[in-house]
Amino acid sequence: MATLSDSSVIQPQGKVGGFTFYKLNGKIIMRSLPRAPHKNGTNPTPLQKVYQNRLAEVNDYLRPLSRVLDFGYQNYLDQKTGVNLAHTNVSTKGYNHKANPRINPAFLQISRGSLLGAESPLAVRTADGITISWKDNSVEGNASEGDSVMILLNQPELQKHIWIKEAGRRRDLQALAPLEGENSEKEWEVYLTFYRPLNNKKLVISDSMYLGRS
Template sequence: MAISDDYFMGKVSGKLGNLIIYRRNGKLCYRSKPEKISVPPSSRQIYQRKAFARVSSFLAPIRSELEIGFSGIPGENSKRFGKALSLAVKKAVIPENGEPVLYPEKVQTSMGDLLPPSDCQLFWENENRILLNWRPNSFEGNGKEGDRIFYLAYDPQQKQKWSVTEGEYRKNGGMVIQFPWSGPLSGRFYHFVSFYSKRKSGFEFSDSVCLGRI
């Protein structure tokens, strides 16, 4: 960078060839434009980009549910979705033969310090209705009877989802979930379950549990 005390160029500023001209503290300054240096990405960067793209594609259809499940993250919804995305890249992607492979069972649809569901079981009562059971572990750790179920079923192939955001209470130990579509639906969806509680400061969630594709 050069500085001139003379206003030999008048009040000109901006770009002139390879120079950028500007004023600072009443003095005329000019510097060379930075050179563009093209550096090919490393293998690690390529891997991370692929992992990010695959996770982003998987999570995009359930973004609104993730913004609920990660509502303990302060700030805008974009930060909550970003946390869900980064957590999935970290925990749900495993390298296989140098390529990132996403395991949906390891994806979290909620995150928090609340006591998570325990001993969950899921049964199809008919072609479009399921029975979800869990152990009513109230008062273990920070679990309370009034904690409620947050449930999400997600079919990543068809980009189809069904959620229950105000489920049964922890103390009840079970609930029936009716899907709005005709069946059979078994084997299509990954089922995610967590608990949440409404506090004075907002909602508190547990980490989610994935029951697999049932």
């Protein structure tokens, strides 16, 4: 609200643009008019529908993995959850509304950090489950042979996953994700991460690596 002085050359009244003018106690009062509801709130454009669907679908894709993502992004959780942090990469790089499926699992990053990741990792389906192997790089960079191995098997169509937080050590050069019963009949999207304690309260973690569908 604003008051126009009596010395104003123009003394408007009524509605002008986004404002209304009226006289009160000899003074001209100006108030902004309430904004009408945006027409696209109930009738979104095709492009807005794409954005809305992307937001909903990526959230549905990531939400079952919230505990995994909070662990993998634990060094970045000051103001966001792991789901929030993983969302950006998936929605900006890994979502195509014309593709089937619309979300590309290669752009899901389940962990982020400065620890050296796996060298030449490979996931192979075996009679016992999925065996993941990698080359020895334990003497390179900040890697250590005692780094823990974390494996995620994800089945987004069923919103189901298998999280193996302690699957072995870097020095083992391989780890098994066992599969039994109906789980052995499914294909799984495979992710690999290394980590180790940095101190009593913090871990140093590698960026995760996507090893394909096995």
